[in-house]
Amino acid sequence: MTTLLSGLGLGLSLIVAIGAQNLFVLRQGIRREYVFTVATICALSDLTLISIGVAGLGAATTALPWLVDVVRWAGAAFLIGYGLLAARRTLRPPAIATDLPGTDGSTRLQVVATCLALTWxxxxVYLDTVFLLGSVAATHGDQRWWFALGAMLGSIGWFYGLGYGARLLSRWLTTSLGMRLLDGxxxxxxxxxxISLIIGR
Structure with a gap:
């Protein structure tokens, strides 16, 4: 139980901080748009990455150091591009009719693609979930999968809690002003x- 709680604590500490993925889940929750789909993708992705880290397969990237740079630059380009699109929505808000949840024109496929990109x-996510969490789990020896289970439970609880909890705020934030502030x-x-990915070498 102690090992499981340790995994839960570390898992939550790594994913609770504000990041691109969390902001996307929050935004979808506020819009009440494909919340279950987004939370499920994030949770399953985390479960996969945690399993990889605990199983020790993260060593593959050590043998291919160039892979880290490829992912870093691709991630930076995507994040900046997504940020600029959000800025454009802030400057050019949608008509009042599109302020309602689920009416911004996003298809399930578009939401899934964006969620997968923000995650992978x-x-x-590789440094924290695969390497760091995997390394700490290794120190628990035969109990490392209990540690992993704790981290997995933390991820599941966080993403579903964030997505559905955000629905409580939708009454105030689905107005034109609220969405502009959120997008800003x-x-x-x-x-x-x-930018931090580009300069954080």
Missing amino acids: LNPH FVAVVMVLLG
């Missing part, structure tokens, strides 16, 4: 994250 093109915040954070 983020180098930090998303734009700033996304661009800064992208």
Whole structure:
């Protein structure tokens, strides 16, 4: 139980911080748009990455150091691009009719593609979830999968809680002003994250 709780604590500490993925889940929750799909993709992705890290397969990237740079640059380009799109939405808000949840024109495929990109093109997810969490799990020896289970439960609880919890805020944030403020915040954070990937060598 102690090992499981340790995994839960570390897992939450790594994913609770504001990041591109969390902001996307928050935005979808506020819009009440494909919340279950987005939360499920994020949770399953985390479960996969945690399993890879605990199983020790993260060593593959050590043998291919150039892979880290490829992911870093691809992630930076995507984050900055997404941030600029959010900035454009801030400057050019949609008509009042499109302020309602689920009416911004996004298809399920577009939402899934964006969610997958924000998750798998983020180098930090590999550094934190695969390497760091995998390394700490290894120190628990035969109990490492209990540690992994704790981290997995933390991810599942966080993403579904964030997505559905955001629905409570939708009453105030689905107005034109609310969405512009949210998109402005998303734009700033996304661009800064992208720039940090470029200069954070």
